[in-house]
Amino acid sequence: MEYLNRPLTVRGMELATRLVMPPMATGGCDEAGRVTQNLRAYYDDKTRGGYLGLVITEHSFVSPEGMAGPRQMSVASDEDIPGLWQLVETIHRNGCRVVAQINHAGRAARPQQAGLVPVGPAEAAFSADRPGRVLTGADIAQIVRRFADAARRVVAAGFDGVEIHSAHGYLLNQFYSPLTNTRTDEYGGPVENRVRIHLEILRAVREAIGPEKALLLRLGAVDHVPGGNTLEDAVAAAKLLEAAGLDLLDVSGGMTGFTVKGREEMQGYFTPETARLKEELTIPVLVTGGVTDPLAAEAILRAGQADLVGVGRALLKDSRWAEKAMTGKA
Ligand SMILES: Cc1cc2nc3c(=O)[nH]c(=O)nc-3n(C[C@H](O)[C@H](O)[C@H](O)COP(=O)(O)O)c2cc1C
Numbered sequence: 411m412e413y414l415n416r417p418l419t420v421r422g423m424e425l426a427t428r429l430v431m432p433p434m435a436t437g438g439c440d441e442a443g444r445v446t447q448n449l450r451a452y453y454d455d456k457t458r459g460g461y462l463g464l465v466i467t468e469h470s471f472v473s474p475e476g477m478a479g480p481r482q483m484s485v486a487s488d489e490d491i492p493g494l495w496q497l498v499e500t501i502h503r504n505g506c507r508v509v510a511q512i513n514h515a516g517r518a519a520r521p522q523q524a525g526l527v528p529v530g531p532a533e534a535a536f537s538a539d540r541p542g543r544v545l546t547g548a549d550i551a552q553i554v555r556r557f558a559d560a561a562r563r564v565v566a567a568g569f570d571g572v573e574i575h576s577a578h579g580y581l582l583n584q585f586y587s588p589l590t591n592t593r594t595d596e597y598g599g600p601v602e603n604r605v606r607i608h609l610e611i612l613r614a615v616r617e618a619i620g621p622e623k624a625l626l627l628r629l630g631a632v633d634h635v636p637g638g639n640t641l642e643d644a645v646a647a648a649k650l651l652e653a654a655g656l657d658l659l660d661v662s663g664g665m666t667g668f669t670v671k672g673r674e675e676m677q678g679y680f681t682p683e684t685a686r687l688k689e690e691l692t693i694p695v696l697v698t699g700g701v702t703d704p705l706a707a708e709a710i711l712r713a714g715q716a717d718l719v720g721v722g723r724a725l726l727k728d729s730r731w732a733e734k735a736m737t738g739k740a
Contacts, residue, residue, distance in 0.1 A: 411735065418717060421657045450500045470482065471485065495567045528542035569623075576627055659691060698722060
């Protein structure tokens with residue numbers, strides 16, 4: 411596995427291999443969103459042997475009204491830091507780098523139990539059976555601060571970097587997608603405006619994490635729905651993100667989630683989009699989706715279609731997948 415075994419440095423983060431465990435929600439935290447011993451054992455099991463270059467931990471909520479579901483990981487309070495620190499230590503001990511994915515679920519949040527209302531970029535994000543509140547300019551500024559505060563906690567907990575979640579229909583994806591963002595102010599309209607909040611968050615997060623830590627963003631690049639984002643939108647957005655200081659682009663799906671209908675059987679089903687984005691960017695790109703065969707991952711890298719390959723469900727099913735892949739025993 412010549413290409414999978416090649417190291418890569420992303421800003422200050424030295425990755426031993428090109429294999430990535432992508433973020434996968436476990437619902438394994440306690441009621442307050444704190445890391446449990448069982449969750450540490452799970453990540454220990456997945457990373458043993460150090461075959462994964464990078465682990466991106468499951469999405470964690472930056473504020474209570476952005477919580478996606480019960481027992482989701484929290485990064486909304488300073489009290490989360492000690493548990494996160496122990497989690498990082500577990501993964502580092504196994505020789506892997508680790509980045510925290512931070513998220514606000516927006517209209518997809520379920521904060522009603524806490525007496526809060528889901529929020530979104532525009533009325534178009536809501537429906538009668540999915541009500542919510544449209545964010546004002548002041549609310550947006552507060553959400554930018556929430557991401558920056560969360561990123562500061564991530565660094566305090568010892569992570570090697572931060573990933574901003576803007577895929578799978580969550581809040582930042584709702585801003586990016588014309589299907590849910592029909593705002594008429596500077597945060598809506600052309601793609602430059604639809605990623606304005608992303609650029610503000612990127613700058614605020616960089617300020618919070620300093621110059622050494624890696625800053626990643628998972629982009630729900632294309633919606634694959636009529637009227638949704640196209641590959642040209644993704645190229646324009648990615649160039650703006652790169653210019654604003656992004657270190658690595660993690661490519662995934664938009665309003666159709668982490669899969670695309672009709673491509674489920676394809677190894678690396680976001681490779682067409684990722685390869686195009688790689689051509690347009692100088693920062694490394696990560697592709698995830700459908701890879702179960704290590705030879706397919708190796709072929710994607712060899713063909714120069716991506717710099718890193720994520721393997722999720724295959725690793726969920728078999729914790730020794732990475733070991734078998736990297737040692738040729740798969
Ligand atoms: C159980 C489960 C939980 C997931 N949770 C997240 C998440 O928290 N954040 C995220 O960006 N993607 C999440 N995903 C998507 C994965 O990161 C990945 O993109 C997807 O599983 C496709 O890759 P695969 O075919 O290798 O599994 C999740 C996927 C699964 C199966």
